[in-house]
Amino acid sequence: MSPVFYLVSAMTVAGALAAVLLKPLVHCALAVTVAFAGLAFLFLSLDAQFAGFAQILVYIGAVAILIVFAILLTKGSELPRDGVFSRSWLAGVVISAAVFAALGWAILRSAWTLPHEAAVPVVTVHDIGVALVDRYVLPLEIVALLLTAATIGAVIVAMHEKEGAK
Amino acid sequence: MTPLASYLLVAALVFAIGLAGALVRRNAILVLIGIELMLNAANLNFIAFWRYGPHPEALTGMMFAIFSIAVAAAEAAVGLGLVIAIYRHAQTTDLDKMNRMKG
Structure with a gap:
């Protein structure tokens, strides 16, 4: 794998993590925009130019703006007094960790019949x-x-x- | 590790982060952001399988991803409209406080 892949993946995962963990909602919206941009770059690195540019247009151009509008219309920029995480946050973390473990186990244990380096379509x-x-x-x-x-x-x-x- | 497996691992990680966001945050808008991340991770899987699959010229994975992007955009519009409607009704977007079926 090329270093570009690792760089873009790190940017995507960091953006997604920041979107979930940051406290001010406006910062979350900005972080999720970074994650969307990283996913668009991943699409481009997979030679899917049309999907990559559609991702930039639809997600960064429309969905991110829509999220910012919703945050500002619902006074979401004010921090809540009793924390940003729900009461049952531990169960949520355990469930998502279990989902990632199951998916990762399935990916790593699979025998690949597809060719390692397919020709560029x-x-x-x-x-x-x-x-x-x-x-x-x-x-x-x-x-x-x-x-x-x-x-x-x-x-x-x-x-x-x-x-x-x- | 094959390139396909590394793309699938990144997609699984983004999916798990989106699921965690949808499950642990109080704010309804953050839950929608988590759902968007999960949909995007699924799109990455479609594109990766299209790229490394046997018949990329058939465009199946690519088309599925494009339609999925369109449906996700519609979902975001309706979801955020619902959040704004609930906020107008209950003056909060905190999901832990929305515990009544009848307004």
């Missing part, structure tokens, strides 16, 4: 576009419908006012 954005409107046209339409419904639903849910409030 030649996939252009043109190929992806053709596949999207050819083989994957039905999922594409469903995702379009889902995004429309989700956007309208999010606006309606967040806009809801109690009767007599105004």
